[in-house]
Amino acid sequence: MTHTLHRRGDEISLSEDYVLLVMPARGYNLEGSSEKMKKVFEIISHYKTVNFGNARVGNSHRTTIDKLMTAENQRIAHAVFTDRENLLGCLKELKEKDLGISVVVSGLYDHVVQCCHSTGLKPHTVNNSLETLGAVEKLPKQEVLEIITMCGHAMVSPDLVEHLLGEVREGKRSLDNAAVELSRLCDCGVFNPYRAAKIMKKMLNSK
Amino acid sequence: MRIDPEKCVNCGTCQSYCTVRAIREDPQKEVREVIEDECVECGVCLRAGICPADAIFQPELTWPRTVRQEFSNPLIRHPSTDIGGRGTEEMKTNDVTNRFKPGFVGIGLEFGRPNVGTRFHDVQLMAQALASLGVQFEPQNPVTALMIDKNKGILKPEILSEKVLSAIIEFIVPLEKLEEVLKKVKELTPKLSTVVTIDMISRVGEDGSIPTIPIARKLGFTIRPNAKVNVGLGRPGM
Numbered sequence: 001m002t003h004t005l006h007r008r009g010d011e012i013s014l015s016e017d018y019v020l021l022v023m024p025a026r027g028y029n030l031e032g033s034s035e036k037m038k039k040v041f042e043i044i045s046h047y048k049t050v051n052f053g054n055a056r057v058g059n060s061h062r063t064t065i066d067k068l069m070t071a072e073n074q075r076i077a078h079a080v081f082t083d084r085e086n087l088l089g090c091l092k093e094l095k096e097k098d099l100g101i102s103v104v105v106s107g108l109y110d111h112v113v114q115c116c117h118s119t120g121l122k123p124h125t126v127n128n129s130l131e132t133l134g135a136v137e138k139l140p141k142q143e144v145l146e147i148i149t150m151c152g153h154a155m156v157s158p159d160l161v162e163h164l165l166g167e168v169r170e171g172k173r174s175l176d177n178a179a180v181e182l183s184r185l186c187d188c189g190v191f192n193p194y195r196a197a198k199i200m201k202k203m204l205n206s207k
Numbered sequence: 208m209r210i211d212p213e214k215c216v217n218c219g220t221c222q223s224y225c226t227v228r229a230i231r232e233d234p235q236k237e238v239r240e241v242i243e244d245e246c247v248e249c250g251v252c253l254r255a256g257i258c259p260a261d262a263i264f265q266p267e268l269t270w271p272r273t274v275r276q277e278f279s280n281p282l283i284r285h286p287s288t289d290i291g292g293r294g295t296e297e298m299k300t301n302d303v304t305n306r307f308k309p310g311f312v313g314i315g316l317e318f319g320r321p322n323v324g325t326r327f328h329d330v331q332l333m334a335q336a337l338a339s340l341g342v343q344f345e346p347q348n349p350v351t352a353l354m355i356d357k358n359k360g361i362l363k364p365e366i367l368s369e370k371v372l373s374a375i376i377e378f379i380v381p382l383e384k385l386e387e388v389l390k391k392v393k394e395l396t397p398k399l400s401t402v403v404t405i406d407m408i409s410r411v412g413e414d415g416s417i418p419t420i421p422i423a424r425k426l427g428f429t430i431r432p433n434a435k436v437n438v439g440l441g442r443p444g445m
Binding site: 162 | 403409
């Protein structure tokens, strides 16, 4: 399950997109982790994020951080940051609290490594995204791909991106509203609506 | 998924929400309908709550169609892994589990993503080719759980035509075998009717280096600038 790995885009766009994932390991430290996962969401609440949550309780459009801070038996926590300062702060606090639960950051590799070094952490394991091969002619155009890959479970339809963009063009929706509509479909809370709105704005301006 | 023709008002809202273009208009009946063979049972159209007539409904699924939902709807837990989604904990908890050791590489081949979908006969084609190289498939992975012969990469025949949003083949090989495996993947992908996105997992060296990257680059693979990094805060038995 690599639902945060294959986000597309250039380095400028991706420099506003960092996903934090915290997860206990089944058979190792899952048992007794419920209180710690609540604590993780409490830590996340101290920083500026554009999305958070998990598939069981909901994303930031379907639930609140307060509910996530009190929900029992959560197996995963996500948070999406648009800047390194808040990510760094969150990582520092997670290190200080020493919960012993695995923490993963998806984002520009060099930036993530810098954040690790600033926090006194050492990258342990990396998952690199290689290219997409095969029937690539079936993929949507690049800008749409940049938006839909922000939900790695593919819950955001390419056709919906185009449809909502049409509504923005017709004045039926704002860009931010369209981005939130896409974001709410990503059950895990890893979609970045801030970045989606920026990409859609670029698409509108290029026509 | 189904749309009740008695309730449908043919507004077409659901069509753009479908992740795989499996909803079309029936011009005779003037309703929208789900193309059953194309629908991957991801559930997005229903969960989105956008039908003004409440016409979308989930009928009870039976085997083998149930695999569509298990591989496409992240809210459904796989019976084989007990986690939602299509894969495993992979490297996310590696600082605790040590599944991926120095000198070894984890490979994930993600069929059908993003938003193309895949049928299992394409997955089997690759699994058979990899099995011929002696690859041992990840036992906790949902695709492996559907194999009737893990040494040959053969899946249950009744699922081969089932379409899912994505399915992941996962395995670990020694670093010295990576080149052979990646060559085989590259050789086979033009024969597939879907897309395959590749994950490559390795331990980060003491000096911060990633041992797999020079090998992948030598074979002409592009390494994306973004990656997923386990920052080493986990500990077993906390």
